[in-house]
Amino acid sequence: MSGFDNFNTDFYQSSYSVDDQSQATYGYGNADNPYNKPYGQYDYSQPMGYSSPGMMQPQQPYTGQIFQPTQTYTPSPSQSMYSSSFDDEPPLLEELGINFDHIWQKTLTVLHPMKAADGSIMNETDLAGPMVFCLAFGATLLLSGKIQFGYVYGISAIGCLGMYCLLNLMSMTGVSFGCVASVLGYCLLPMILLSSFGVLFSLQGMMGIILTAAIIGWCSFSASKIFISALAMDGQQLLVAYPCALLYGVFALISVF
């Protein structure tokens, strides 16, 4: 909760302009209560771009005191710019924390295992992308007739727990569980390729074994690369890659058999 404000400030600043004030004026009865103020009167210091109160067209004359900015509630400094009235709420995706641009960047990092990873991309824990990938993996398995969502979730949970314990013991700085789950979820993307390939062709021949081994290597290499750069562990990439390879090997077992 305390990190809420920091989280919000990392997002792009919304240039939400409050133009549609006119809807706000409906429904005001004979107001003699000084608290019955329309939207535009709140004295916010944030650049909300409030138009002048002259835009208000009240249906009936106000008897209350309208233009009294000092009487209004002055927001505390910790209040974020999103705590405004209903019409000024940020878009749903922004409030949920789903930032498509970051998701796309992280996906590209996974897909290019040879490129060096930036350590700061894992600063925000994002579980939306991994959820999508897990569901996509289960869906491709479903396409080949294997209804094994339970196994996928169970193995991911156990694997994330194991990696969390191991990384906390091996690194100087610790990791949070969300960060581990997020990285492992993103690196599941090549496994989706494998299982979709398995829909069309059988994976149990020599070709399938080679492909499976290559994809397991790809997944664990990207995962270890991201972990190494985010946790600043030196000389331990193969040591981190091996448990990731075991985890993705179990996923591959589910896809193949």
Added chain:
Amino acid sequence: MRLRNSSMDGSDGSQLFEDTSRAGNQQAGPQAAGFPGQSLLSDPMSNLAMAYGSSLASQGREMVDKNLDRFIPISKLKYYFAVDTVYVGKKLGLLVFPYMHENWEVSYQQDTPVAPRFDVNAPDLYIPAMGFITYVLVAGLALGTQNRFSPELLGVQASSALVWLIMEVLAVLLSLYLVTVNTDLTTIDLLAFSGYKYVGMIVGVVAGLLFGKPAYYLSLLWCCVAIFVFMIRTLRLKLLSEAAAEGRLVRGARNQLRMYLTMSIAAAQPIFMYWLTYHLIR
């Protein structure tokens, strides 16, 4: 209150429905935002609740950390995981071929043993942990190729191997206690040493899967001898007295007892290795 007032007024013709959104906020007082569309952050009650909740969460985490540290010494465990790739490579080589290695002593740095990163003789827990998990998965694979696989079997294999490991460590601890050896071997050290045999077991099972039964027996034999020599040479420095460790013959019942103890611990390893893998290769 407010609602009734406004409905009784009734003079506003354009208002079809009452504006119920303002109903709850009148009690909040001048401090609160007068409009109900304000988010939770501005309401002092929810501010208070949030502060209380976050302090509760941090208190809970502190309590968990403190109690966890009492049962599982996290800082001591971190020492055993301070490894790097070079160390793991060298150690795996030692476990399979310990005959050429000369100096088996653990180097110390001002009374504390050096981290495994810097000394190949120091015990670590990364290899035993990874070895255990790999053994369980390879056992699953072996059973799968014989069409005897089901996911419950993985759990059965894992728990039976774990139980054997715990019993072995307890037996060694008991015998160390009975022989009253003055040693700086901790329980975690013993756990690490007992876990090194998984490497040999995995090599044997994989060779058996790839090349058949004779390959399994040959590689298992090689790994059993290797782990026997490894354990003797490592434990000798820890359990026996200084003179006996250097190889000079020292008479005395105590030293003989310690010798027998070292030999029996080392001999238990190949027995376990065979016991835990023979049913995987048919």
